[in-house]
Amino acid sequence: MILILLGPPGCGKGTQAKRLEDTRGLVQLSTGDMLRAAVASGSEMGQQAKKVMDAGELMPDEIMIKIISDRIDEPDCKNGFILDGFPRTSPQAEALDRLLAEKTLTLGKVIELKVDEEALVERITGRYSCSKCGAGYHDKFQKPKQDGVCDACGSSEFTRRSDDNEETVRSRLSAYHAQTAEIVPYYRAKGILAEIDGMQDIEDVTVAIQSGIG
Secondary structure, eight states: OEEEEEOOTTSSHHHHHHHHHHHHOOEEEEHHHHHHHHHHHTOHHHHHHHHHHHTTOOOOHHHHHHHHHHHHTSGGGTTOEEEESOOOSHHHHHHHHHHHHHTTOOOOEEEEEEOOHHHHHHHHHTEEEETTTOOEEETTTBOOSBTTBOTTTOOOOEEOOTTOSHHHHHHHHHHHHHHHTTHHHHHHHHTOEEEEETTSOHHHHHHHHHHHHO
């Protein structure tokens, strides 16, 4: 089974991808991870990618497609995989279609996690973690049992990610919508788009995804 997972930052894609890995034996392939692995390998394609990254330029589609092609040929992708972060444009979606066709593979479903943006901003900007053990908390939804004291290790030191602020979160949401504006209709027209309410409880989202992919 081959899936594409779409959704803005903070929507729970990582959690749901891990569950699909566990229940379906799929491998999550994120654009960033594949690029870093290609660069670390020192391959010819990896060296080309490194030059682009070092120059701060956008990665050409042909390089990304070749990296994906090489990655999905590896044995751990035999049972299927989940693409996260690619495609982001119609030309990329079309290039992926051609790649899969060349390998006689079929894209099963495109899962889009739909979210309420105001609720998502609240979810992201309110999260923080214990500086000592990494336990996660939230200003509203998951407070420590004792104010200012970590439930797990008793530390009183907490930290927040620097990019978990409202301005940055809204910017990332805008960028996501700009990128996916083309490909959501593309896959909807193909009849393989499954739109899932990502604001449900984690378990309910998992059930909806499993139902959506059959």
